[in-house]
Amino acid sequence: MAPLWRQAFDALERPVAAVSESWVQSDVFMDLAAAMFRAQRRLGGELQRATEQWLHAWGMLSHADLAKLTNQIASVERQLRELRRELEQGSSEPRAPASEAA
Amino acid sequence: MAPTLLERQVLRARNGLAVLAGENRPPVAQSPRDLIWRRDKARLWRYRSEGPRYRPPVLIVHSLVSKSYVLDLLPNTSMVRYLVGEGFDLFLLDWVPPDAADAENTLETYVEDYIPGAIQALLRESGAEEVSLIGYCFGGVLTLLLTAGHPELPIRNLVVMATPCDYREMGFMSNMFRERRLDPGDVIDDIGLVPARALDEGFQTLKPTDQLVQSVNLFQNLWNDEFLEGFLAISQWARDQVPFPGGVFRQTVDVLIRRNALAEGVIPFGRGEVRLADIGCPFLNAFAEQDGITPAASSEPLTRLVGSDDATELRLESGHVGFVAGRQAAKVARPQIADWIRQRSEEL
Numbered sequence: 519m520a521p522l523w524r525q526a527f528d529a530l531e532r533p534v535a536a537v538s539e540s541w542v543q544s545d546v547f548m549d550l551a552a553a554m555f556r557a558q559r560r561l562g563g564e565l566q567r568a569t570e571q572w573l574h575a576w577g578m579l580s581h582a583d584l585a586k587l588t589n590q591i592a593s594v595e596r597q598l599r600e601l602r603r604e605l606e607q608g609s610s611e612p613r614a615p616a617s618e619a620a
Numbered sequence: 621m622a623p624t625l626l627e628r629q630v631l632r633a634r635n636g637l638a639v640l641a642g643e644n645r646p647p648v649a650q651s652p653r654d655l656i657w658r659r660d661k662a663r664l665w666r667y668r669s670e671g672p673r674y675r676p677p678v679l680i681v682h683s684l685v686s687k688s689y690v691l692d693l694l695p696n697t698s699m700v701r702y703l704v705g706e707g708f709d710l711f712l713l714d715w716v717p718p719d720a721a722d723a724e725n726t727l728e729t730y731v732e733d734y735i736p737g738a739i740q741a742l743l744r745e746s747g748a749e750e751v752s753l754i755g756y757c758f759g760g761v762l763t764l765l766l767t768a769g770h771p772e773l774p775i776r777n778l779v780v781m782a783t784p785c786d787y788r789e790m791g792f793m794s795n796m797f798r799e800r801r802l803d804p805g806d807v808i809d810d811i812g813l814v815p816a817r818a819l820d821e822g823f824q825t826l827k828p829t830d831q832l833v834q835s836v837n838l839f840q841n842l843w844n845d846e847f848l849e850g851f852l853a854i855s856q857w858a859r860d861q862v863p864f865p866g867g868v869f870r871q872t873v874d875v876l877i878r879r880n881a882l883a884e885g886v887i888p889f890g891r892g893e894v895r896l897a898d899i900g901c902p903f904l905n906a907f908a909e910q911d912g913i914t915p916a917a918s919s920e921p922l923t924r925l926v927g928s929d930d931a932t933e934l935r936l937e938s939g940h941v942g943f944v945a946g947r948q949a950a951k952v953a954r955p956q957i958a959d960w961i962r963q964r965s966e967e968l
Contacts, residue, residue, distance in 0.1 A: 520840075527836055531829055538828040543791055551825075552801035559806060585810035592720030592811070599660055599721075603733075 623843065631843035639842070639852070646853040649689040651700050653712070657741035661716040662734040664741055666709075667700055673707030674965040676750040676776050679742055680712045681735060683757035685819060685864055688714035690857045690944050691756070694849060699944045699954055706958045708965075709746055713738045717862040723812025725865040728890050731765045739773060752777040752961050756943070757914060758784075761876070764922070765887065767901065769894040777964045779904040779957060780922065781943045782914045786883040787876050789918035793822050797873045804870045813863040820861045826912050854945055885925045897927040902964050906934040906943065906957060913940040932960060 520528070541547050570580040623631060638644040657664040680700075682688040691712065692700040703710050713735065718725065739751055753775055755763030760783025767778050787794045796802050807818050824831065834855065841847040881887040885896045903926045907919035916935065923933045934956055938948035943957075 524836070524840055531833060531836075535827070535829040535833075539826070542825055542828060543795075548792065548795055548801060552796060555802060556806060582810065588720045588811050589723075592723065595721035596724065 628843040631845075632839075635842045635845070635848055639838075639848075644848065644852065645856065646694060646849045648694065648853055648856070649692045650695055651692050651698060651704065656711075656745050657738060659734060659737050661718055661722055662730075662738060663714055663716065664738045665712045665714070666742075666745060667704045667712070669704045669707075669709065672709035673968055674962060675709070675968055676748045676752055676774075676965065677709035677711055677742060677746045678703060678752045678754060678961060679739065680710070680754045680756065681759040681763050682712065682714040683759045684715060684730075684762075684868065685758055685862065687717075687857065687860050687862060688712060690854075690941060693853050693857065693945050697850065697853075697945045697949065699949065702954045703958060706962070708958070708961070709748075711738075711742050711746075715862075717816075718813060718865045719863075720811040720813070722865045724867045726867045727762070727765060727871050729867075730762050731769065732890065735762060735766050736770065736773065743774070750774040750776040752779070752965065754779040754781065754957075755783060756781045757940075760784075761882070764882070764896060764899065765889060765894055768887075768896055768898045769889060771898060771900070775901050777902045777904070777961055778899065779906065779961065780919075781906045781953075781957075782908060782911055782919065782940055783905070783922065784876075784882070784914045784918045785920075785922045785925070786918045787880050788883070789915050790877075791912075791915060792826055793913075794877050796822075797877050799878065804866070804873045808866040808869065812866040814866060814869050816861040816863050819864060820859060823858075823861075823913065850945070854941060857941075883921055883925075895927075896922070896925040899926040900928055902930040902932075903928040904932045904934060904957065904960050906936065906953065908936040908938045908940060908942045908948075910938060910942070911940045930964075934960070 566581060570582050573580045635644070652668040653665040654668065655663055656666050680691060682691070692698045695701060700710060700712065742751055743749065751774060753763045753767065755761070755778070760780035763778060763780060764783070766773065767775050784790055797804070807814050809815050838848075838851060841851070875881045875888055879888075882896070887894050887896075903923070905919060905923045907914065907916050909916050911919075920933075923931050934953075936942050936948050936953055938946060938953070942948040943953045
């Protein structure tokens with residue numbers, strides 16, 4: 519049998535959990551959460567752009583520059599994968615990238 | 621003999637300090653295995669055994685949203701170890717967490733390229749002519765698309781565990797991406813991935829008081845070494861999320877969530893479509909009644925949507941990880957899944 523302190527905790531927690539779990543599944547909560555998420559992302563984007571301009575003014579790299587570099591390297595890696603696949607298949611015809619095939 | 625109250629306090633203090641210091645991380649994924657094939661981030665492992673007793677070999681295709689060590693969590697609660705012990709020649713296809721190079725991966729990348737490649741490697745390595753597939757969670761979606769779209773592949777049996785089908789029943793995680801709420805672009809980051817943090821926060825939101833309850837459970841049982849080891853292993857896995865490739869995520873939202881194509885039985889795929897009714901091999905649909913991530917109501921329709929004459933349903937009284945860890949896994953899930961595959965395999 520659970521100790522008294524645990525029984526007291528469960529008696530408090532269970533109704534709170536039931537209400538909060540049904541609240542997060544409600545349309546009102548999800549509409550609010552989506553709106554807040556978008557607002558937060560927009561604000562974050564504005565802040566990032568402002569920081570980027572400031573960093574560029576001092577000749578420094580920003581997060582966006584690093585992301586751009588990462589994406590360029592990733593693009594080269596994807597092309598290498600395609601080449602490797604073509605070599606493995608012994609095919610001379612280039613294949614459509616996966617995203618186009620979708 | 622159970623420890624006295626005083627002994628419990630001493631053990632609780634000792635274990636509490638070790639947890640705070642991060643010293644007692646349980647050793648996970650201990651079953652011996654060999655890497656036999658890899659392509660990009662896909663890896664095919666073969667578990668060592670004393671010689672399989674059944675054919676065909678079994679291939680587990682892991683989910684894209686979590687790490688595969690949940691299947692081999694601890695030696696006494698390892699699904700992998702159980703299946704190997706039951707005499708199956710066991711392979712696991714899992715994924716190194718994706719990075720920017722995988723951002724454009726689509727469902728087709730996995731279903732048309734990685735999984736068929738892994739099956740070929742498995743057949744070559746084992747000398748078998750067929751394979752039994754197990755898909756866990758989103759890995760189940762991949763195996764459904766594969767089996768439906770590739771009747772030429774030698775798939776003897778298909779088992780899906782905690783696999784979503786009807787996305788209207790998926791609750792918060794799916795409903796947040798209905799029209800007029802969030803779009804995939806809202807959560808995909810600058811390098812084209814859905815960050816692991818976003819997935820973790822989504823799962824945390826499903827049960828707002830869960831973290832508090834888990835902390836209380838930990839405190840209550842902190843004196844118990846056996847409990848502590850299992851608790852820390854499963855907690856570590858639950859928070860150890862991986863990023864999700866943006867390309868797959870866009871398809872998931874468009875095709876699986878908004879069009880609910882799996883529940884319709886016809887899924888736009890590649891340049892055409894695949895039909896679940898084309899799955900003709902023996903099929904086992906295993907799902908859990910208390911699964912908060914893939915609710916039973918979401919998985920349930922799969923049994924009648926496939927075209928197989930031998931389609932079985934296995935309902936468990938557990939949660940999402942009840943297939944692989946916990947009492948239900950040991951007493952019900954693992955033995956029943958192993959029995960089902962055994963009955964549809966050949967003894968060597």
